[in-house]
Amino acid sequence: MNNNLYKYILGIADNSLILGQRMGELTGHGPSLETDIACTNISLDLFGQVRSYYQYAAKIAGDGRTEDDIAMLRKEREYVNVLLVEQPNTDFAHTMARQFLFDVYHLLFLQELEKSKDLNLSAIAKKSIKEVSYHQRFSSDWIKRLGDGTEESHQKMQDAIDDLWTYTDELFHQTEADKAMVKEGIGVDVTKLKDNYYQIVNSVLEESTLSIPKSKYFQKGGKQGIHTEHLGYLLSDLQYMQRTYPNMEW
Amino acid sequence: MGTKNWPLWEIFVRSKNGLEHRHFGSLHAADAEMALENARDVYTRRNEGVSIWVVESKHITASNPEHNGELFEPAQDKVYRHPTFYDLPDEVKHM
Amino acid sequence: MSEEQIKNLEKQFEERIARDEKIEPKDWMPEKYRQTHIRQMSQHAHSEVVGMLPEGNWITRAPSLRRKVALLAKVQDEAGHGLYLYSATETLGVSRDELYDQLHSGKAKYSSIFNYPTITWADMGAIGWLVDGAAIINQVPLCNTSYGPYARAMIRVCKEESFHQRQGYEIMMKLANGTPEQKEMAQDALNRWWWPSLMMLGPTDAESVHTEQSMKWKLKRKSNDDLRQQFIDQTVPQADLIGLTIPDPDLKWNEERASYDFGEIDWDEFWQVVKGHGPCNKERMRARVGAWERGEWVRDAAMAYAEKQQERKEKQAV
Numbered sequence: 054m055n056n057n058l059y060k061y062i063l064g065i066a067d068n069s070l071i072l073g074q075r076m077g078e079l080t081g082h083g084p085s086l087e088t089d090i091a092c093t094n095i096s097l098d099l100f101g102q103v104r105s106y107y108q109y110a111a112k113i114a115g116d117g118r119t120e121d122d123i124a125m126l127r128k129e130r131e132y133v134n135v136l137l138v139e140q141p142n143t144d145f146a147h148t149m150a151r152q153f154l155f156d157v158y159h160l161l162f163l164q165e166l167e168k169s170k171d172l173n174l175s176a177i178a179k180k181s182i183k184e185v186s187y188h189q190r191f192s193s194d195w196i197k198r199l200g201d202g203t204e205e206s207h208q209k210m211q212d213a214i215d216d217l218w219t220y221t222d223e224l225f226h227q228t229e230a231d232k233a234m235v236k237e238g239i240g241v242d243v244t245k246l247k248d249n250y251y252q253i254v255n256s257v258l259e260e261s262t263l264s265i266p267k268s269k270y271f272q273k274g275g276k277q278g279i280h281t282e283h284l285g286y287l288l289s290d291l292q293y294m295q296r297t298y299p300n301m302e303w
Numbered sequence: 304m305g306t307k308n309w310p311l312w313e314i315f316v317r318s319k320n321g322l323e324h325r326h327f328g329s330l331h332a333a334d335a336e337m338a339l340e341n342a343r344d345v346y347t348r349r350n351e352g353v354s355i356w357v358v359e360s361k362h363i364t365a366s367n368p369e370h371n372g373e374l375f376e377p378a379q380d381k382v383y384r385h386p387t388f389y390d391l392p393d394e395v396k397h398m
Numbered sequence: 399m400s401e402e403q404i405k406n407l408e409k410q411f412e413e414r415i416a417r418d419e420k421i422e423p424k425d426w427m428p429e430k431y432r433q434t435h436i437r438q439m440s441q442h443a444h445s446e447v448v449g450m451l452p453e454g455n456w457i458t459r460a461p462s463l464r465r466k467v468a469l470l471a472k473v474q475d476e477a478g479h480g481l482y483l484y485s486a487t488e489t490l491g492v493s494r495d496e497l498y499d500q501l502h503s504g505k506a507k508y509s510s511i512f513n514y515p516t517i518t519w520a521d522m523g524a525i526g527w528l529v530d531g532a533a534i535i536n537q538v539p540l541c542n543t544s545y546g547p548y549a550r551a552m553i554r555v556c557k558e559e560s561f562h563q564r565q566g567y568e569i570m571m572k573l574a575n576g577t578p579e580q581k582e583m584a585q586d587a588l589n590r591w592w593w594p595s596l597m598m599l600g601p602t603d604a605e606s607v608h609t610e611q612s613m614k615w616k617l618k619r620k621s622n623d624d625l626r627q628q629f630i631d632q633t634v635p636q637a638d639l640i641g642l643t644i645p646d647p648d649l650k651w652n653e654e655r656a657s658y659d660f661g662e663i664d665w666d667e668f669w670q671v672v673k674g675h676g677p678c679n680k681e682r683m684r685a686r687v688g689a690w691e692r693g694e695w696v697r698d699a700a701m702a703y704a705e706k707q708q709e710r711k712e713k714q715a716v
Contacts, residue, residue, distance in 0.1 A: 074458060077457045077458060077466070077470055078457070078458055080450065080454050080457055080470060080473050080474065080477075081450035081451055081454035081473060081477070081685070081689070082454075082685065082688075082689040082692075083689065083693065084689070084692065084693025084694075084696035084697055085309065085331065085693060085696075085697060086331075086447070086477050086480060086484070087331060087332065087337075087341040087344070087345060087481065088341075088693075088696075089474075089477050090341075090344050090345055090348075090474055090477045090478060090481070091340065091341065091344040093470055093471075093473070093474040093477070094344050094348070094474070096470055097467055097470050097471060097474070100463060100466060100467050100470070101467065103463065104463050104464075104467075107463070120463055121461075121462045121463055124463055125462075144692070145692070145693070145696045190340075191340060194336060194337070194340070197703065198333070198337075198699055198700045198703040198704075199696070199699050199703075201703055201706065202698070202699025202700060202701075202702045202703040203695070203698055203699045203702045205695050205698075205699070206695055206696070206698070206699030206702075209695070287458075290458040290459050291458065291459070293459045294459060294460070294461035294519055295461060298461075298577075298579065298580070301461075301576055301577055301579075301580060302572065302576060303461035303462045303465055303519075303569075303572060303573075307698070307701045308493065308494075308495050308697075308701075309697060309700065309701065311485075311488065328482055328485050328486075328550075328551070328554075329485040329488070330481060330485065331494065333697075333700035333701050333703065333704040334700075334703075334704035334707060334708075337700065337704075345478055345481060348474075348478070349558070365424060367424065368422070368424050368425045368426070369426070
């Protein structure tokens with residue numbers, strides 16, 4: 054098995070898995086019926102992508118594991134999503150800020166991944182780009198509405214951006230698998246996305262009358278499986294059935 | 304605050320090119336942009352559309368059914384607007 | 399209008415319905431027709447929205463990705479159906495916010511079945527199979543009800559719901575054919591959801607208050623007892639097929655009636671839940687009210703932003 058490719062796919066897929074799971078928590082609890090439906094759509098898009106990635110990863114692993122085994126039966130330290138996507142739904146401002154800060158990265162990333170020499174990844178990227186373009190439009194609109202809405206919403210959105218800003222830098226860290234895949238023309242060099250990312254993010258924040266956080270201190274570790282305390286609880290839910298009833302079909 | 308509710312919008316969807324936009328239903332949204340996004344998420348989840356129109360419900364003026372007599376019944380006896388009104392011999396073709 | 403004029407209008411109105419004509423929002427209608435429709439349609443909408451909660455409870459814990467996306471899509475459909483039905487109700491001159499107020503204050507009712515807890519994964523199967531099954535029996539005739547917006551909303555709802563029951567039955571089938579532990583989980587869910595599902599079709603005809611008027615207005619096409627019998631007759635063979643046992647010792651095929659005889663329903667339990675004392679009534683309302691209250695600043699912000707944008711546009715135009 055191509056170990057680097059396998060790890061590389063997990064690096065992409067885990068982000069969508071954990072973010073999709075977070076979004077799914079909101080179904081039935083959104084601020085309006087219309088918004089509830091929209092958020093569920095985002096979750097469904099993400100899980101759709103996740104399935105394509107893990108099915109591909111399962112094929113590469115070739116050890117009989119299924120997409121569900123890979124999604125639900127790893128240990129906490131084996132999930133390699135970025136810290137940003139596991140942050141909780143503290144309030145709707147945090148939910149939208151997390152989504153937005155990830156969407157901007159996600160779209161830039163997929164646009165590069167579409168050029169990958171790996172035709173499977175390229176195909177998944179191509180399909181996902183359309184979905185993620187919409188996510189970014191949706192979340193950017195909400196950043197503007199909440200940022201430039203009422204005094205209360207402005208404060209809440211500013212707090213959310215300030216809270217989550219510390220997790221943005223990690224998006225552009227390269228792992229060993231990343232480097233190997235870039236070399237083979239399969240992977241995306243994320244370090245090159247950084248300038249563009251902050252330019253887009255900053256311009257939306259400015260339009261939303263929000264301040265761009267000045268802190269230069271960033272958190273990292275997700276890509277190495279060193280997570281925030283939030284992930285364990287998320288995984289307890291995600292893995293509950295597979296752990297409690299091992300080796301069964303559903 | 305908490306007094307102003309999102310207004311109601313009427314949603315029109317074209318299911319495929321070649322067909323007209325048809326009234327699909329309504330929903331609530333703060334502005335036109337959101338109404339479009341919500342319409343996309345609510346009414347085209349199953350691939351039902353290629354184009355969406357939204358219009359705030361308050362901008363629609365509807366005829367009053369109480370006036371249906373004067374509005375619509377006068378058209379009922381204007382048979383000369385229909386091709387069958389005109390008697391032509393069967394030999395005439397392509398008409 | 400004089401009393402006689404109103405009587406006359408009412409007579410014409412009833413005749414239109416009897417001729418299978420549809421009533422549209424701006425048409426004259428008896429006040430009672432309007433009120434009855436607001437009540438039934440909003441109750442229906444509330445049931446969809448509250449109904450998201452027991453199933454939403456398992457979204458994060460669905461056992462496979464395939465099951466997870468199906469469940470998400472199903473719960474999302476319920477939000478959509480609530481939305482269609484609220485919209486249809488709004489054509490009768492009541493706002494969604496007023497309807498929410500009625501729900502949140504406990505004035506409005508919703509289907510009692512959603513006050514039962516979903517405690518195992520098999521409950522997702524049982525709800526899809528039994529609860530959606532009973533709902534479909536109730537809903538299909540409504541596609542032809544007399545009030546146009548309601549009928550149109552129901553056509554959309556029924557079309558979209560066709561996958562819901564299949565989704566549930568498939569879950570049950572998989573469990574019933576699975577390990578002994580899975581089969582036990584399925585049987586347990588059937589045991590817990592069977593009787594509430596029968597209750598879902600409403601009190602017995604003898605105790606049902608609105609039936610006659612509702613029949614005339616095509617809000618109802620069959621009596622509660624007939625619907626219940628239909629549900630039982632179609633569901634028992636489905637249980638047999640996957641080797642599950644209906645938890646009713648009195649259940650027996652009646653050759654003469656070509657229907658199943660069945661045991662006594664515990665109506666005390668039914669009324670207890672209807673009156674607000676079911677296992678989850680309080681939790682369900684807390685969840686709905688909580689989401690609405692937590693969302694208030696969000697909705698306000700969106701309105702404030704929309705107004706600012708509008709002002710900016712107008713200023714630019716000057």
